[in-house]
Amino acid sequence: MFLTNPTFAVNLFMMELVPRIKEIVRSVLDQHYRFSMESESVLVNETKPEFTGDYTVVLFSISKTLKLNPDTLGKELGETMMKDNPGLFEGFNVIKGFLNLVIADRILTDFLKSRYEDPAYGLRPANGRRVMVEYSSPNTNKPLHLGHLRNNFLGWSVASLYRANGYDIIKTCIANDRGIHICKSMLAWKLFANGATPESTGIKGDHFVGDYYVMFGTALKYEVALLEAGGMSREAAEKEAPLMKAAQQMLVDWEAGDPETIALWKKMNSWVYAGFDITYRRIGSDFDRVFYESETYLLGKDLVEEGLRKHVFYRKDDGSVWIDLREDGLDEKIVQRSDGTAVYMTQDIGLVVKKYEQYHMDRSIYVVADEQNYHFKVLKLICQKLQLPSAAGIFHLSYGLVELPSGRMKTREGNVVDADDIIDEMNRIAEGHTNELGKVDDFTKEERIELYDTIGLGALKFFLLRVDPKKRMVFNPDESIDFHGFTGAFVQYSYARVRSILRKEAPGKNDIDQVLPLFPLEKAMILTLEKYAGLLHTACQEMNPSLVANYAFGLAKTFNSFYVEHSVGRAESEHKKQLRIRICRLTSTVLRSSMGILGIRVPERM
RNA sequence: GGCCCCGUAGCUCAAUUGAAUAGAGCAUUUGACUACGGAUCAAAAGGUUUCAGGUUUGAAUCCUGACGGGGUCACCA
Structure with a gap:
């Protein structure tokens, strides 16, 4: 780990703020208190608005192990951190067990200077690892509905998250065609x-x-x-x-x-x-x-033989083959019918092997609804018992169903929200809003149609992706999906606003070192932008695009406040103007990038 | 019935995985366009986190029980 290796200490200055603070705390505790802990387990939060500071180190657990008064520890820690890292912190305060740190403005403007032009800001270079994401997986006897859309958006977006974090991704789909x-x-x-x-x-x-x-x-x-x-x-x-x-x-x-x-x-x-x-x-x-x-349903039979040889499976008198998972807290499970044909589970094991032989991926993610939690638990367990090399990489990304206020959607009972219908409806509503506002009357017909789709589909994707995938969610067809507030359109609108500024103002050569101190909203903007790379990392680890949606909304919201408070074109000074243009540039990049990971386009005008 | 998941503002969702006074959006109320885009901004109001115990310096979060909702227990996929 380069974090703990002193020869790479220079990297500290290139690190993102939160890991950097954690590493500093770890290092101070190590050197001055002979207390060693992983920098990862240092608890660093954003400081609550009612206190002074940007980031907060929570000291309770540390002070407890060190048997020190949290206040004393906090003050000593704060002073040492300030001394050891000149220029990083502007100040600190300790309240109860919380060490609140104020990040120096200069650090933030330096960050902005170094990154504002980078179109790949936040993305990580290739890491040589490969992830397969299986999603969508429709039955070929009926059209897609809203639930499938959640699956599709989720799978596509998780794959994008992996790509953004440097993984080679393979998107697959299994068509249930027989x-x-x-x-x-x-x-x-x-x-x-x-x-x-x-x-x-x-x-x-x-x-x-x-x-x-x-x-x-x-x-x-x-x-x-x-x-x-x-x-x-x-x-x-x-x-x-x-x-x-x-x-x-x-x-x-x-x-x-x-x-x-x-x-x-x-x-x-x-x-x-x-x-x-x-x-x-x-x-x-x-x-x-x-x-x-239709091509895979016969797979897995040789694995049944292998399992029998390894005594993982056993055969009953009627010829059917089973696995006993009672020691693992589960039941007995059939893996081959008495007539010798494969069951769902057998096919899936066969497909696990087939996929791995072909792609050798490090991880294989199945985007499948939570009704199948049990199935995938068993699947992974069987693969482990068969000692398949692919077993460790199997991960069931289980998501909750989209329900109507009346309960679950069922095709046979006709209470489904059809995918094509809802997309059409979203586009119609987008069209209505757009025409009412009349801001793009000069658009060609093609441009308009594309815009309605960008907004309508964007609203739908954002709606389905902003919720934690694991949780069930409710969709009420009587209340159309919103275009105000915590929505895709809000983020898109904010993007269009930034772009509007950037069409008029381009960054000049002026350096931005003389703009200090920053106004609170300038600072808030840079701090939010700085978090993007770390956020992408967390969202990927947790396979949770809703974190990206929440972040994009938060950034757009902060930007709108900033926009109203501080003029770019008529800034108080040329330096301030240059600073704000750079903030806009990076905001534009990050909004486009984060929405892109959700599969949502952003319009230049709307 | 066994096992698994869930219960947070009127509604839809958050809460950095045990930290400070539980946050957003919608809906409601009030204010702001002679200002780079009002699909916006500023603000008010809205909470016994289903209930009852327990652990902890600290609980929406962990444990026990109750109540309510969902899923799953196929030689279906």
Whole structure:
């Protein structure tokens, strides 16, 4: 670690502020108190607004171990830190167990000078490590809904976070393109469509196929009702219904490679993919590699053999293969059916191996809803027990469902917010607002359409990404997504404002060393900008784009306050003007960069 | 029922993983365009962090219990 190696001490001056403060505290404690701790575990917070200072060292745990009065420790620590690091701190104060540090203005203007022109500010150089992110993973029997959008935005954005932190990223998607659910829509099409196609009806392919899936459900319900009226139990009726039996037969035919069934399957899937492509292109989801379940569902059988040899699995009398995870606090889990076919889990293990053989990634992230927490817990455990080299890198990025005020969305019950619909609606609202304000009346038609999409889709992405992924969230279709306050449009508007200034003012050669002292909002702006690199690092470690959204909003908010308080064009002095132009330059870079990581474009004007 | 997750302002969400007087946005109320863009800014009001105990110098955060909500326990995926 260069942090603790004195030959690299010069690096301290290039470090970001918070790690730098932590390292200073660690070093002072080490040298003056013979107390050693990791610099990482020094607790440094932003100082609360009601106290004087920028960053605060929390001393309680240290003073406790050293058996010193926190006040005494704080004063000694503060004085030594000031003395050892001339120019870094302007002052300090100790209140209870808190050591509040005031960062010297000069440090901040130096930071600004060195970084304001850097378009890659905050990003890290390549580190040679590779991360795979699997996301989206749709079923090919129905169109995408709002929940899929959360998944897509999250996966895409987490991948971007890794890239920003220097990782080589591979985005993958597994299309769930086979199985009984696919057969249901195929069967319904055969029975009810009379040869209709997306082309003949003008309906987008994924919606077209989804309609037949719903139709199957409706028809099945009718059949079940008839059978129930005839005295059959519901459970039996659902099994015995002719439609259900036909669907099951179709699956058997599919697995047997029946040419007619395969041809229909290919045709209908191609319609769905054509529909998905439109939506994916629209929302900016892209993949380096798509896996198809139809190609992977037989994978994993040799691993079953291997598991049996290693006594990780065992075979029951009927031939089915199991793993006993009761010692790990879980249950017994089947990994191969008695007829020798693979189950979901087996395929997934097979795919783990296949992916690893091909890409040798250090980490493999699965963006999958939290309903599957148990599944992924088991998957990782099995891979570990099989001693697969890829096991350690498996990580389930579990996210909460998007719910309606009435509860969970269910395609079969029709209470879903369709992805295409909500995007259209957002664009319409963006169009309405834009035209009402009339600020871009000189735009061409194409420019306008692009702007509506930037704002509408941006609002939707921001809405879904600003919440901690792990948490469930509620979407109320009756209240349209906002364009004021903590929203994508707010950040975009702030960006357009900075750009508007930068179209008029360019940085001159004046140095900015004579602008001290900084006004509070100037200082707040630079401090916020300085945090960006550290924030990207944390957000990546936690795989949490909501931290980026919160940061971007905070920066935009501080900028708007700064904007109102301090004029750039009519600054009090040329030096102040140059300082503020540089603040604007870096703000523009960071707003664009942070929104970019969320997959949100920023407009020059709006 | 077993196991897992959640409960914070009227609503939607934060809280640097145990730290100072729990913060934002929306909605409500008030003020600000002869100022680089008012999709903005400044301010007010809004909280017994579901409840009851416990640990701690310090608890929304950790522990126990209750209540409420969700998920999962398939030879489905």
